[in-house]
Amino acid sequence: MKILLLTNLYPPHHAGTYDFRCQTVTDRLRKRGHEVRVLTSNHGISTEQRDPEVERRLLLQGVFGHPPVAGLREIRRFERHNHQVWHESVTEYQPDLVYAWSLDGLPKSFVFGLRQLRRPVVYDVADYWLARGVREDPWLGWWNRPKAPFLHRVFRAGLEIAGYRTHWDAAMPTRTTTVCRRMPEVFAEHPTQAGLPSGAGNPFVFDRIYFCSRTLKQFTAQSNFRVDHAEVIYPGIATQAFFGEIKPSAAPAQKFLIVSPLHPACGVMTAIEAIRHARTCSVRASLSVYGSGESDYIAKLRSFVVQNQLPIEFLPVANMGQDLPAIYRRHDAFIYTAEQDEFFLQRPLEAMACGLPVIAAQTECAREILHHAENSFGYTPGNALDLLARIQELQQQPKLRLAMAETAQAEVCSQFSETNAIDKTEDYLETSRQLWLTSENSPSPGSAA
Secondary structure (H helix, E strand, O other), X not given: XXXXXXXXXXXXXXXXXXXXXXXXXXXXXXXXXXXXEEEEEOOOOOOOEEOOOEEEEEOOOOOOOOOOOOOHHHHHHHHHHHHHHHHHHHHHHOOOEEEEOOOOOOOOOHHHHHHHOXXXXXXXXXXXXXXXXXXXXXXXXXXXXXXXXXXXXXXXXXXXXXXXXXXXXXXXXXXXXXXXXXXXXXXXXXXOOOOOOOHHHOOOOOOOEEEOOHHHHHHHHHOOOOOOOOEEOOOOEOHHHHOOOOOOOOOOOOEEEEXXXXXXXHOHHHHHHHHHHHHHOOOOOEEEEEOOEOHHHHXXXXXXXXXXXXXXXXXXXXXXXXXXXXXXXXXXXXXXOOOOOOOOOHHHHHHHHOOOOEXXXXXXXXXXXXXXXXXXXXXXXXXXHHHHXXXXXXXXXXXXXXXXXXXXXXXXXXXXXXXXXXXXXXXHHHHHHHHHHHHHHOXXXXXOO
16 A cells, blocks of 8 residues: 655654654554655755655644744745645655644644545544644634634635635635635634534544544544544554563662653652652652753753752663663663653553553543553652652552552553554554545445446
8 A cells, every 4th residue: 555644743853752653653564565655844954855755845833943934924835835745745656545643833724635635544643733733723723713803804804705715725725615714613712612513514524533542532522623433543662672571579669760851741850859758758769860851941850959969860861762671671660750641651651561660640641541559550740749659659569569560561562562553553544445445436326326
C-alpha cells in the first residue's frame, strides 16, 4: 500500500518533544512492505527538503518557536503555501491512503481538503490539535468566529458578498459547503454544548480515526467533535530493548529515577521537595533526574537542590534512545511526576518493562493505565508529602513492591509492546483501505441492478 503520511514534525527535527512514535511507525510499516512518503514541515532546516521518503516543505505557525500568523494577508499566504505543497505531493505520489498525524501548527483546513480527496484518510490523534487546535486556527477562526470585532465582521461580510470566500474555498477551504457560514459549536467564545450536527451537516467528519488513549478521545468528544466511533490504539514501546530483571524483595528501594522533559508542569519540584521531607523523616532515598527542557526552570531546580544539600543528581542527556535502558536498570524505582495529562505514558511503561516499581502522579490519563496497589503506587499530583508516603510504603512493603513490579512488567509486555501496536495500526490502515474500496464500488442508490 502506498501511504502518504502528513505530520507537523518528523525526526531528527523534533523540537525537543522526543516523540519518535511517528518515525517508528513509519519504519515498521516500510519493513512490512508498505511504501510510505512523509510530508512534514521544514522545521529545523533553512530550506525545503525533498527526497523519495521525506518532504520537508510545509510551514508551521504558532508552535515550536514559529511565530503565529496574523492579518488576513499573512494568513492567506500561509494557507496558500501549505495547500499548494499538499496538492503537489498528492498529485505526484498518488497514494492509496492518506495517514494524518498531528496537525498542530499546520492548517486545520487540511481536514476539509482531505474530505475532498477520492482516497481513504486515517487520523492518528495523540495531542490536542483537534480538541483545541481547530478552535485556535487563524484561517478557520477568521471566517467562522461568530462574535468577531465589528470592523472584522463588516470586512468579512463584504468579502463573502463579493464571492471572495467561495473563490478562496476552492484552494483553501474554510467550510464543507457554501451553505455553512459560521460554526458556533466550535468557534464561539463559549462554544455550545449541543455538539456538532450529525450526518452531512457536520463540517468535521472523521470516518476513520483512532486515539492514543481513552482520555484524549473523551476530551475531544467533550470539545464537541463526534468521535464516538473512534478506536483507541495505545502506542507501544520496544519491550525487548527495555526488558530487565525484577529485583528481589530483599533488595533495597533507595535509588529513585525521574525521566521527564523539564518544565513547570513536569512535577519534578514536587519530587525534590519529597526528598527534602524524606531527610527530615530519616527516610533513605536518593533521586536522579534525566531530561532537558526550560533553562530557567532547570536552574531553579538545581538551586533548590544545592541550597538544601539534597541527594539529587541531574544526569547528562546524550542519546536518550540508547542511554535509557541502562539508566533504568541502575535504579531501584521510578517516579512519574507529570502534573498535567500526557496522553501516552511512555517513560513509566519503559520503567515497568525494565522491572522497576513505579510511583505515579494520578492524573486522569495516568489512571487509565496505572492502578494503585496493582501495577503501581499513586499519589496526588503536586503533593510532596503524599509522594513521600508512597516512597515509604514502597520501602516498607517489599512483597507488595515485588508483586506490583511483576504485574506491571507482564502487562507492558502483553498490552503495550511495539509489535502489538504496529499490528493493530497496520490492521486499522488496511481495513480503512478495504472499507473505502467497498464503498467506492458499491452501486449508488437508485442505480440499475
